Amino acid sequence: MSLVLQTIVDGLVLGGLYSLAAVGFSLIFGVMNVVNLSHGVIVLIGAYVSYILWHALGVDPLLAIPVAMAVLFAFGYVYQRGLIQLAVDRSSLLASMLVTFGVALMLRNLLVLVFSPDFKSITPSYAFNFFTLGPITLDFVRLSALGASLVLLTFLAAVLRFTGIGRVIRATAQQDMAARLCGVNARHVYGVTFGVSSAFAGASGAILGIVVPFSPPDEALWTINAFVVVTLGGVGSPSGALLGGLLLGLISTATAQYIGPAFPNAMMFLILVLMLLVRPAGLLGNAFSGSR
Amino acid sequence: MNAAPAEPILRVVGVTKRFRGLVAVNDVTFDVPAGSICGLIGPNGAGKSSLFNLITGYYAPSAGEIRFDGRRIDGLDTYRIAQMGIARAFQIAKPFPELSVLDNVRIGALFGHAGARNVAAVTAAALELTGLASLADRPALGLTVGDLRRLELARAIAARPRLLAADEPCAGLNPTETEGVVDILRQIRAAGVTVLLVEHDMPAVMRVSDTIFVVDAGRKIAEGPPEQVARDPRVIAAYLGTPAEDAPAA
Amino acid sequence: MLVDGIRAHRWWLVGAGIGLIALSLAPLFLMPFHVRVVQQILFSAGLAVAWTILGGFAGYWSFGNTAFIGLGAFAAGLLETNIAIDSPTLAFVLATLFGCAVCAAVAALLAYPILRLRGIYFAIAMLGVSQVLGELTNNIDAFKGSLGIILPKLAPAAMEPQVFYYYLFLVAAAGTLLVGFLVKVGRIGYGLLAIREDEDTARMLGVPTERYKIGMFVVSATLTGLLGIIYAHSLGYITSGSVYRTDFSLNMIVYSLLGGIGTLAGPILGSFLMVVLTQVVLGRLLDIHMFITGALLVAMVMLAPRGLLGFAENLVRRRGAGLRTVEP
Numbered sequence: 034m035s036l037v038l039q040t041i042v043d044g045l046v047l048g049g050l051y052s053l054a055a056v057g058f059s060l061i062f063g064v065m066n067v068v069n070l071s072h073g074v075i076v077l078i079g080a081y082v083s084y085i086l087w088h089a090l091g092v093d094p095l096l097a098i099p100v101a102m103a104v105l106f107a108f109g110y111v112y113q114r115g116l117i118q119l120a121v122d123r124s125s126l127l128a129s130m131l132v133t134f135g136v137a138l139m140l141r142n143l144l145v146l147v148f149s150p151d152f153k154s155i156t157p158s159y160a161f162n163f164f165t166l167g168p169i170t171l172d173f174v175r176l177s178a179l180g181a182s183l184v185l186l187t188f189l190a191a192v193l194r195f196t197g198i199g200r201v202i203r204a205t206a207q208q209d210m211a212a213r214l215c216g217v218n219a220r221h222v223y224g225v226t227f228g229v230s231s232a233f234a235g236a237s238g239a240i241l242g243i244v245v246p247f248s249p250p251d252e253a254l255w256t257i258n259a260f261v262v263v264t265l266g267g268v269g270s271p272s273g274a275l276l277g278g279l280l281l282g283l284i285s286t287a288t289a290q291y292i293g294p295a296f297p298n299a300m301m302f303l304i305l306v307l308m309l310l311v312r313p314a315g316l317l318g319n320a321f322s323g324s325r
Numbered sequence: 326m327n328a329a330p331a332e333p334i335l336r337v338v339g340v341t342k343r344f345r346g347l348v349a350v351n352d353v354t355f356d357v358p359a360g361s362i363c364g365l366i367g368p369n370g371a372g373k374s375s376l377f378n379l380i381t382g383y384y385a386p387s388a389g390e391i392r393f394d395g396r397r398i399d400g401l402d403t404y405r406i407a408q409m410g411i412a413r414a415f416q417i418a419k420p421f422p423e424l425s426v427l428d429n430v431r432i433g434a435l436f437g438h439a440g441a442r443n444v445a446a447v448t449a450a451a452l453e454l455t456g457l458a459s460l461a462d463r464p465a466l467g468l469t470v471g472d473l474r475r476l477e478l479a480r481a482i483a484a485r486p487r488l489l490a491a492d493e494p495c496a497g498l499n500p501t502e503t504e505g506v507v508d509i510l511r512q513i514r515a516a517g518v519t520v521l522l523v524e525h526d527m528p529a530v531m532r533v534s535d536t537i538f539v540v541d542a543g544r545k546i547a548e549g550p551p552e553q554v555a556r557d558p559r560v561i562a563a564y565l566g567t568p569a570e571d572a573p574a575a
Numbered sequence: 576m577l578v579d580g581i582r583a584h585r586w587w588l589v590g591a592g593i594g595l596i597a598l599s600l601a602p603l604f605l606m607p608f609h610v611r612v613v614q615q616i617l618f619s620a621g622l623a624v625a626w627t628i629l630g631g632f633a634g635y636w637s638f639g640n641t642a643f644i645g646l647g648a649f650a651a652g653l654l655e656t657n658i659a660i661d662s663p664t665l666a667f668v669l670a671t672l673f674g675c676a677v678c679a680a681v682a683a684l685l686a687y688p689i690l691r692l693r694g695i696y697f698a699i700a701m702l703g704v705s706q707v708l709g710e711l712t713n714n715i716d717a718f719k720g721s722l723g724i725i726l727p728k729l730a731p732a733a734m735e736p737q738v739f740y741y742y743l744f745l746v747a748a749a750g751t752l753l754v755g756f757l758v759k760v761g762r763i764g765y766g767l768l769a770i771r772e773d774e775d776t777a778r779m780l781g782v783p784t785e786r787y788k789i790g791m792f793v794v795s796a797t798l799t800g801l802l803g804i805i806y807a808h809s810l811g812y813i814t815s816g817s818v819y820r821t822d823f824s825l826n827m828i829v830y831s832l833l834g835g836i837g838t839l840a841g842p843i844l845g846s847f848l849m850v851v852l853t854q855v856v857l858g859r860l861l862d863i864h865m866f867i868t869g870a871l872l873v874a875m876v877m878l879a880p881r882g883l884l885g886f887a888e889n890l891v892r893r894r895g896a897g898l899r900t901v902e903p
């Protein structure tokens with residue numbers, strides 16, 4: 034029984050991280066139909082920003098979150114306006130996918146050159162403090178990771194719902210042309226959406242380092258994670274990302290616990306393929322309207 | 326089954342199509358005689374396009390049956406229906422955009438109605454008939470609306486159908502272009518092809534059709550030669566008599 | 576139709592024949608290093624052409640064709656190392672047939688559900704399939720994916736191994752190209768073109784879209800598997816990491832895109848340029864291969880989305896020459 038509870042708690046911690054890492058991918062997909070294959074590498078850049086700050090200046094990873102978000106917001110805005118929009122204009126959405134794939138390869142290569150292909154992790158002073166709650170063991174690091182993920186997701190949901198730019202983003206997601214006719218500068222909105230998306234990817238990266246080790250080749254895994262989260266939870270909303278992320282986290286830890294530690298990835302890809310084949314509309318029926 | 330000359334090539338018998346709560350086509354029955362040009366008319370949303378989609382296999386009917394040349398075709402896959410000899414020309418032209426006009430038509434000739442054919446000759450004849458021969462090497466992407474409509478017809482003709490279902494081939498065309506399309510339809514019929522036409526351009530459809538079916542709100546409300554249908558009070562009430570309400574864009 | 580298509584492209588066939596003769600004689604004159612480079616070009620071009628049969632012609636871009644490299648290699652390797660036949664050549668032939676058959680069977684099983692997905696969803700689902708197979712091969716002991724399989728040496732004593740594999744790759748690549756050519760110039764080729772342009776309209780015109788897609792998926796998978804089996808033997812030793820390689824999946828697309836997507840000459844041209852660029856020109860800069868591939872991908876999409884052949888065609892057309900509608 035305690036093993037089941039422990040597995041669930043571990044799954045939720047990991048799931049919170051998956052949710053936060055995927056929410057930006059989901060937003061970009063929902064608003065501009067672009068599949069951003071460089072999403073995972075942006076997550077990792079966030080992790081390396083946090084790593085540098087902790088390593089060089091001793092900044093706590095949780096305090097590195099705003100820095101990573103600011104840096105990656107700027108990166109995301111420029112990336113969209115400077116490259117992705119051009120690719121979409123020039124040819125097709127498939128072309129935009131290839132461009133993001135190319136950029137992911139370039140950035141991954143750069144990360145390897147700068148930081149080496151070795152695994153890195155961040156271990157703040159409280160990394161080894163833990164407490165027990167009945168039969169469950171919780172450490173501060175993972176608890177703070179889950180807390181930060183949930184706070185940030187709530188924050189993003191609030192921004193989208195209550196602020197002016199949030200409403201415009203949602204309106205553009207629903208009716209691109211109509212929003213344009215209402216005087217919305219769609220390109221600017223796309224840029225901001227990409228910036229917001231990258232900022233939250235960066236935030237998840239900053240937290241990631243204290244939960245799991247990371248290395249540049251992981252970027253592909255984080256991109257595919259995001260895709261699976263969207264497949265499970267639905268596209269374009271923080272709540273969908275939360276649902277999908279938590280599910281993936283639970284599936285992942287349960288697989289490691291009950292099938293074998295080597296199988297979470299195989300299980301994740303299997304679920305991705307099966308979801309696409311059996312229920313491309315997502316569990317709640319709001320993903321992938323255009324898949325068939 | 327022996328097909329006597331009087332045998333209709335297409336029989337629609339008691340066909341109904343429901344989309345969830347909505348009844349788009351309600352118990353419609355009509356026969357299209359072989360070798361004729363028949364017009365299918367009705368106000369917007371009357372169910373004309375749904376009927377076309379049923380005949381060409383895009384949807385399966387909820388009830389009733391559709392027979393082509395004596396054989397049931399309702400529920401068959403669209404490509405099988407095409408291979409049996411029904412071709413469709415879309416209202417909104419759907420060319421293969423990156424291919425040339427020639428290749429667009431050639432694909433019609435290579436596929437479409439099953440059976441032996443001379444691809445090159447069929448392609449050339451279809452281009453000639455629709456007056457597109459001079460544009461053969463152009464990519465379909467850059468054609469004008471009128472040329473696209475003719476390409477749509479050319480590709481359908483190249484499929485060597487026995488029944489051509491043409492969805493508003495004159496919509497949005499100017500009088501000269503409309504005259505051209507009407508002329509093409511007559512020549513297609515002269516070559517032995519039966520034509521079923523959905524059309525909003527009343528003068529055009531009256532001039533070219535042998536028989537007209539009128540649908541309104543999913544039901545067939547009238548059938549007969551053009552002059553008779555035009556005088557039918559139900560038709561006038563449903564359609565012709567209230568142009569100001571039914572045709573806001575006109 | 577097929578005969579007409581072949582006749583219309585007879586000069587291409589003549590060119591390909593001359594190329595084949597030249598390539599058959601080449602090992603007599605080349606240094607060992609260059610034999611290996613050309614062998615690499617043949618392997619890459621074969622993969623890119625096999626990918627093109629579905630991806631380029633019908634527009635179904637697989638992001639996971641390496642699934643069939645791995646599947647073919649492991650199926651053949653497992654049979655070959657467990658079969659009790661004295662003649663290594665016979666064992667190899669049987670194993671190759673078995674590996675190809677496994678690829679064809681798996682593709683046929685997957686085809687119906689997975690080809691209902693379109694665009695990026697098909698692409699990602701194939702990526703998922705390749706990852707699942709790779710992970711399972713790596714983690715289920717019976718497949719020996721992490722431990723690895725040592726494959727028997729096949730090259731006759733009188734022949735350098737790289738020359739032997741050079742000829743195997745040449746035969747496989749030429750066969751793949753021939754299949755691609757027959758598909759392209761025949762009726763199927765036009766049907767695939769129609770599917771690429773607008774699948775619903777194609778079906779409305781009587782193109783048996785499902786049958787064509789499934790058929791070409793199986794053909795593409797089988798040819799990819801064949802190349803994978805030869806590749807595995809040329810390595811002599813395989814692990815799941817050496818054959819289930821995402822960069823293989825990627826390279827097929829990049830090479831096709833570089834040369835010109837939807838053509839047969841394009842993937843060959845693209846493979847030639849990229850292999851020469853990465854192996855010869857930048858042979859010492861292994862560290863930045865990925866960066867170069869990425870940059871090239873971005874540059875091609877932005878500057879020449881129709882590939883080098885399309886770029887050249889635009890140049891020619893601008894000078895007033897006529898438009899050729901379908902180039903092989």
